[in-house]
Amino acid sequence: MKPFNYMRATNLHEAIGLLAHHTPNVCLLAGGTDLLIEWRRPSACTPENVIDISALTEMKGIESGNGRIVLKPLTTHAQILKSQAIIESAPLLSVAATVIGSPQIRNRGTVGGNIMNAAACADTVPPLIALNAEVVLQSESERRTLPLHELFLKPYETVARPDEILCEIRFEKLPVKARSSFIKLGRRNALSISRLSVAAVVARDEAGVITNARIVPGATFPRWRRVVEAEKLLVGEKASAELFRAAGDTVSELMIAETGHRWSTEYKEPVIAVLVQRALEQCCR
Amino acid sequence: MEKEHNIVSTQQRRVDAWGKVTGKAKFAEDYNVAHQLYGKVLRSKYPHARILRIDTSKAAQLPGVEAVLTAKDIPGSKVFGIVVKNQAILAEEKVRYLGDGVVLVAAVSKEIAEKTITLINVDYEPLPVLPDPETAMQPDSPRIHDDSPEYEFRNTFVHHKVRKGDTEKGFAEADFVIERRFKTQFIEHSYLEPEAVLAEPSEQGGVKITGSIQNLFSSRRSVATFLNLDLNKVEIIQTTLGGSFGGKDEVMTAMCCRSALLALKTGKPVKMVNSREESMLESYKRHPYVMYYKWGVKKDGRITAMEQRCIADGGAYASMSPFVTWRSVVQATGPYHCENVKTDVYAVYTNNNYTGAMRGFGSPQVNFAIESMMDELAEKVGKNPLEIRLQNGFERGAVTATGQKLEHNVSLKEVLTKAAHSSSFAKKWNDYRHQPPSPKKNGIGIACSYRGVSLGAEGTDAAGTIVSVQTDGSMIVSSGITDMGQGAQSAMSHIVAEVLGISLDRIQFLNTNTSRVPDSGPTVASRGTIMGGSAAKRAAEIVRATLLDVGSKMTGITAEALDLRENYLVHTLGETPVPPGVESGDSTSRRCKRLASFTELAAETFRRGKPMYGFGWFKSPKTSWDEEKGQGEAYFTFVYGCNVAEVEVDTQTGKVDVVEFTSVHDVGKAISRGGVLGQIYGGVAMGLGYGLLEEFDFEDGVPKHLNFDEYLIPTSMDVPPVKAIIVENEDAAGPFGAKSIGEPANEIAAPAIVNAIFNATGQRVYELPANLERVLLGHKLTRKGERGSVRKSAAETWTDASCKIRHKATDE
Numbered sequence A: 001m002k003p004f005n006y007m008r009a010t011n012l013h014e015a016i017g018l019l020a021h022h023t024p025n026v027c028l029l030a031g032g033t034d035l036l037i038e039w040r041r042p043s044a045c046t047p048e049n050v051i052d053i054s055a056l057t058e059m060k061g062i063e064s065g066n067g068r069i070v071l072k073p074l075t076t077h078a079q080i081l082k083s084q085a086i087i088e089s090a091p092l093l094s095v096a097a098t099v100i101g102s103p104q105i106r107n108r109g110t111v112g113g114n115i116m117n118a119a120a121c122a123d124t125v126p127p128l129i130a131l132n133a134e135v136v137l138q139s140e141s142e143r144r145t146l147p148l149h150e151l152f153l154k155p156y157e158t159v160a161r162p163d164e165i166l167c168e169i170r171f172e173k174l175p176v177k178a179r180s181s182f183i184k185l186g187r188r189n190a191l192s193i194s195r196l197s198v199a200a201v202v203a204r205d206e207a208g209v210i211t212n213a214r215i216v217p218g219a220t221f222p223r224w225r226r227v228v229e230a231e232k233l234l235v236g237e238k239a240s241a242e243l244f245r246a247a248g249d250t251v252s253e254l255m256i257a258e259t260g261h262r263w264s265t266e267y268k269e270p271v272i273a274v275l276v277q278r279a280l281e282q283c284c285r
Numbered sequence B: 001m002e003k004e005h006n007i008v009s010t011q012q013r014r015v016d017a018w019g020k021v022t023g024k025a026k027f028a029e030d031y032n033v034a035h036q037l038y039g040k041v042l043r044s045k046y047p048h049a050r051i052l053r054i055d056t057s058k059a060a061q062l063p064g065v066e067a068v069l070t071a072k073d074i075p076g077s078k079v080f081g082i083v084v085k086n087q088a089i090l091a092e093e094k095v096r097y098l099g100d101g102v103v104l105v106a107a108v109s110k111e112i113a114e115k116t117i118t119l120i121n122v123d124y125e126p127l128p129v130l131p132d133p134e135t136a137m138q139p140d141s142p143r144i145h146d147d148s149p150e151y152e153f154r155n156t157f158v159h160h161k162v163r164k165g166d167t168e169k170g171f172a173e174a175d176f177v178i179e180r181r182f183k184t185q186f187i188e189h190s191y192l193e194p195e196a197v198l199a200e201p202s203e204q205g206g207v208k209i210t211g212s213i214q215n216l217f218s219s220r221r222s223v224a225t226f227l228n229l230d231l232n233k234v235e236i237i238q239t240t241l242g243g244s245f246g247g248k249d250e251v252m253t254a255m256c257c258r259s260a261l262l263a264l265k266t267g268k269p270v271k272m273v274n275s276r277e278e279s280m281l282e283s284y285k286r287h288p289y290v291m292y293y294k295w296g297v298k299k300d301g302r303i304t305a306m307e308q309r310c311i312a313d314g315g316a317y318a319s320m321s322p323f324v325t326w327r328s329v330v331q332a333t334g335p336y337h338c339e340n341v342k343t344d345v346y347a348v349y350t351n352n353n354y355t356g357a358m359r360g361f362g363s364p365q366v367n368f369a370i371e372s373m374m375d376e377l378a379e380k381v382g383k384n385p386l387e388i389r390l391q392n393g394f395e396r397g398a399v400t401a402t403g404q405k406l407e408h409n410v411s412l413k414e415v416l417t418k419a420a421h422s423s424s425f426a427k428k429w430n431d432y433r434h435q436p437p438s439p440k441k442n443g444i445g446i447a448c449s450y451r452g453v454s455l456g457a458e459g460t461d462a463a464g465t466i467v468s469v470q471t472d473g474s475m476i477v478s479s480g481i482t483d484m485g486q487g488a489q490s491a492m493s494h495i496v497a498e499v500l501g502i503s504l505d506r507i508q509f510l511n512t513n514t515s516r517v518p519d520s521g522p523t524v525a526s527r528g529t530i531m532g533g534s535a536a537k538r539a540a541e542i543v544r545a546t547l548l549d550v551g552s553k554m555t556g557i558t559a560e561a562l563d564l565r566e567n568y569l570v571h572t573l574g575e576t577p578v579p580p581g582v583e584s585g586d587s588t589s590r591r592c593k594r595l596a597s598f599t600e601l602a603a604e605t606f607r608r609g610k611p612m613y614g615f616g617w618f619k620s621p622k623t624s625w626d627e628e629k630g631q632g633e634a635y636f637t638f639v640y641g642c643n644v645a646e647v648e649v650d651t652q653t654g655k656v657d658v659v660e661f662t663s664v665h666d667v668g669k670a671i672s673r674g675g676v677l678g679q680i681y682g683g684v685a686m687g688l689g690y691g692l693l694e695e696f697d698f699e700d701g702v703p704k705h706l707n708f709d710e711y712l713i714p715t716s717m718d719v720p721p722v723k724a725i726i727v728e729n730e731d732a733a734g735p736f737g738a739k740s741i742g743e744p745a746n747e748i749a750a751p752a753i754v755n756a757i758f759n760a761t762g763q764r765v766y767e768l769p770a771n772l773e774r775v776l777l778g779h780k781l782t783r784k785g786e787r788g789s790v791r792k793s794a795a796e797t798w799t800d801a802s803c804k805i806r807h808k809a810t811d812e
């Protein structure tokens, strides 16, 4: 690991000031579970200045009220999976947090780090996009809010500037009638990167007709997004195996259209369709 | 039935447990001395290339650098090898795989040593890379070792055969023929602790090396010839080892030689430690095999002919291949009757990492093929997998493929029956064949094996253990057999404690030191307990005889009526009821009278000037081998084991979960019950990795992954509860009847799982591991070149330190 200047911020204001002062040769350190691994690589571009934000108490915690959840970025996966508010109003996010890494990683890794690292396989991102989450980026000069899916440019790249800090993630609680699911497919049952994942939300009226559907696959598209093309098929229909299979096939076709044929396509093509189908079935069980 | 034991076969603690769970155990990297330097190796840039020029001038000028050495600086032999001496300690003319060391440096700090490496310029002329053994065997392929003798085919350095009966006749008698091709993968040993040593120049010339080394005596021989030193000038001391699984042999020998050379050249201690990436890049792996199996069978399930042709990828150097493939050739047809057998096993050089010893040693590969074939045979003749094994399996008096008559208790059918019964195999197997259609399917699979114990006709097989009683009745034990975490020290301690009637806390076991114990061969082939344990028993018996003799003189009671029990010298009173007032000091209810404490007895023995030191030496019973005919008494005894795996297969994603597992092994005698269970659990977990997950993959000789982020081994969430059943048919050859368990525990899990997948899906996997793609699609998918967004291949990343675009691991 190459040497760098290490600074430990004691409050958000100080962190933002340090960012502004050192930009662009600066990087924030939260739980470090992505960064420290990355910096071990001999070819890693280690930043000159590292600001440790892990002590910022105002950046930790889950607030619930007024039909909304405000998730502070330094909240760990372990805290998310234990949160009663999340279990009740965003169960798919709770599920995603339970399947991340191992107990050690979940105790250390933060949701903010998971988002800002912007890996195609980040497990909290599909649920958060399915929750229509917004993120708040703060710098010395401005504070801006944007839908989470607009944050990402491509794997490992976001629109955030080096002087910006992610200070809030917020979303509306799922309506009581809506059901949600998250499915992760890894090569093994723990400490496993998502080969593919799917987050889904389905709301139905009394007659069982689907009124709202959201599908967000992970490790599937070059840019994170809801697959509105597949969601459209569902709205106004009643749940059925054929319907969900059609939605799955649509996601699969779009994946190939957007990523082309890769070494893994032969596998991913049928499997993403099945996972979408299963995620929708879980919502309607 | 048998004698009662106080220690042996009961639940006892491991002697190394305390240090390990409290963090007091000292692993190789924990050793530091004043003025030590840090050694580093510059490794090859190409999997196959000629070295044109090495320029170290810039590196040598860096402040803090104390030595920059190349092959030219080696005083003695530049190559080593257990059979074929051609492995470079530092490559001179050619590099043959990416892990080859080229230049050696020592500096005052790790950072400077790392920097030094980047200042060295080596010019290469890249040569064609041979990553595939079957291609390397073609006559028009270039030779990887110009001077190495070839057997029949290009780059082929081993050809072992077994010939029994007449396979042509056998196939003529057959009702049909089953012919299949199987393939296995490279496997990383995945020891927790990467390679590390500390080499110090000795006061009297020579060198002292402390490190994470499995086979100290082989490493010592190579260091001595490398440095032109007598063996008594090279002292190698084993630290507490953080795992080995067969993996800390040649790679450690190379590290020992390099650090010792640096130490002697600089006159200072030199420490070398591999990072995980360096470890994976340089260390040897388990051999991948390509196996062509052809069996002639009768409609009733009998086998009339077995023809096998196996090709082992030996990688860049011969290493243990000659021995590994020899075990394969002996065991290639399993514990099954057949009059006509023809087996050929070849080992071939390629430009991949060299392959060598790993837990199983040539058996996991062939067991996968044999046990898959057995299931295919069952399917073909309409029997269940248990029936077909019971029909064809060995019993006492059976004659093996190598013509050896099995005179010991052949417990194959016992382990098969026990495993099948305890897992409800036959019923479940039948039920799962007829399960209703569903995306998730269950399956159950069985696999069994026989395995030759210890080295067999591979070579000299003998070991020594020393028991030294102190004047206070405590005990120091040491052995030429090393403990790598497998529990050798515990097993030997349990045996000594049993023979001397003492509690385990009296024993201090010393880590192996080549200058203080006799050369006992390598600690391999599951020979620790049977060889080291037998020697320990003899050593303890020598001491016991002296102590009882002194006891007899002390008390006037004949030695025959004396015994050592629970830390006392006792007078055995036979079965007669104890008269009132006489102590009964034995919890096992054997009647006896305590005469003196063990401590008093030890002090008295010393006072009388009697030796309190016992040296036990054990040489294995005779074995034989005729290389031409491929016949002989290959091993002096065998063990038998059976595994049953139950799986759930997601037929739409290819994900396989092992949900239940039964492992039955005849160990002869469980010296350390907990130790045997530990070996069984660990063996199953490792076998599960072999069956489902692990694959050390290369692209044109370049490893695709160098750490556990991408080389996936099972986690505790992947390993099901394992039902372990220990069978004990005492064997005449071993201490208290003990045989072995280390490798047997690991060698049949994968075929049991693959057979279970077949039971669930009706699809057979012919290439390991049975990962998502193979189970779903029936074949492997290979990532070519860059991965994810901008990732370069792993090895390039680690050999080329230039700062490229940021990249990450994603499993794209």
Ligand SMILES: Cc1cc2nc3c(=O)[nH]c(=O)nc-3n(C[C@H](O)[C@H](O)[C@H](O)COP(=O)(O)OP(=O)(O)OC[C@H]3O[C@@H](n4cnc5c(N)ncnc54)[C@H](O)[C@@H]3O)c2cc1C
Residues within 6 Å of the ligand: A027, A028, A029, A030, A031, A032, A033, A034, A035, A036, A037, A073, A074, A099, A100, A101, A102, A105, A108, A109, A110, A111, A112, A113, A114, A115, A116, A117, A121, A122, A123, A124, A164, A165, A166, A167, A191, A192, A193, A194
């Ligand atoms: C063994 C292992 C297993 C893992 N398994 C999984 C898994 O199953 N699923 C999964 O999704 N991930 C997994 N990860 C990845 C990682 O743990 C998660 O992405 C984690 O959430 C990252 O959070 P962190 O706090 O550790 O981030 P850090 O490493 O501290 O930071 C990551 C990135 O985010 C930036 N950042 C952090 N906080 C902020 C902020 N508030 N504002 C702006 N930028 C910020 C950092 O500058 C950095 O670029 C695993 C990692 C390891 C080592």
